[in-house]
Amino acid sequence: MILRAVTLLCLFAGAAQAQMTTAEAARDAVRMLEESAQALSEARGGRERVKALTEIVKGYETGLAALRDGMRAASLKEAQLTEDLQARDKEISRLLGVLQSISRAPAPVTLLHPSGPTGTARAGMLLSDVTPGLKARADALRADLEEVQALRLLQAQSAAKLQEGLEGAQEARTALSKAVADRTDLPRRFVENPVQTAVLIAATETLEGFASGLSTIAEDEAPGSLPDISHRKGKLALPVQGQLLRRAGEADAAGVRRPGLLIATGPQAVVTTPTAATIRYAGPLLNYGLVAILEPQADTLFIFAGLEAVFGQTGQVLPAGDPLGLMGGELRTDVSLSGDGAGNARPETLYIEVRxxxxxxxxxxxxxTTDKG
Known part of the structure; x- marks a missing residue:
């Protein structure tokens, strides 16, 4: 699986050559996969294997996004050239007619003029001036037609590579899920009281209310907390690859304002811990879907909502960069031509709140974070 992934992503740069940033992203993905494959081969414990597989999944996500961008650029360019050629249909027909008539006429007849040698000389001068221009236009037309054919071939090849990449990504996610389930080396700060958890969920009407009662579900909690990370404010990477859709306090389509961020992600994107943290809760909550609540330091909570699957158990301490869960959605081979990379490419949304x-x-x-669009 690893060798195939590296070979596949090496082709992404070729498919994305229309955009230098896309090619660079593909090369970054290749490097990430190579490093991850090496780490996986050297991994001995469950934690190292989980970390390596997490990086492989991220590498697939980066590479597949690069391939989609390349296919989108190729499709848009092909459509633009086709439309341009169709708009110039009459001009092209006249050009081809002139070129064909010149090619069919014998050279002496072409150069002969009824007015005699002077007219013939003038006609020859005009023809010598016109012919390079006709040839240049014919060469440009030939180049455009060849580019359209090449782009169509590229799209067909890329579609096959995209399907192969999606299958490899799914294999990596399956392996990651199994590795997470099999590991037994994570420290635990407390044990969850399932009865108290059920009571708290039943009595909860808001995310704030649930967060305020989290201490009641912990039993035999170890004293102290994880080290203070206030000095890392503004420096933490987002837990998932995606685009910022809404900032804190911005209204959604229904006019609802929430204090968190909304991030658009690809289907089945892996969500990781931005820093070492204790899982305070992992499970369904209100209308947020599956929710993971992390405590990176005392009196601070990172809340991630909208996941399809959550890894880890309440009370465990996860290291930085550890897989926390997966987004939902269906992996598809079609490519959106919206131009901004959103749309079908990132149909899932992760809600992030900090308290x-x-x-x-x-x-x-x-x-x-980066600006939208």
């Missing part, structure tokens, strides 16, 4: 002393704060105070 300090159980008060919401702007997640962008903690996480590095």
């Amino acid at each position: 300090e002393l159980n008060q919401p704060v702007d997640p962008q105070d903690w996480f590095r």
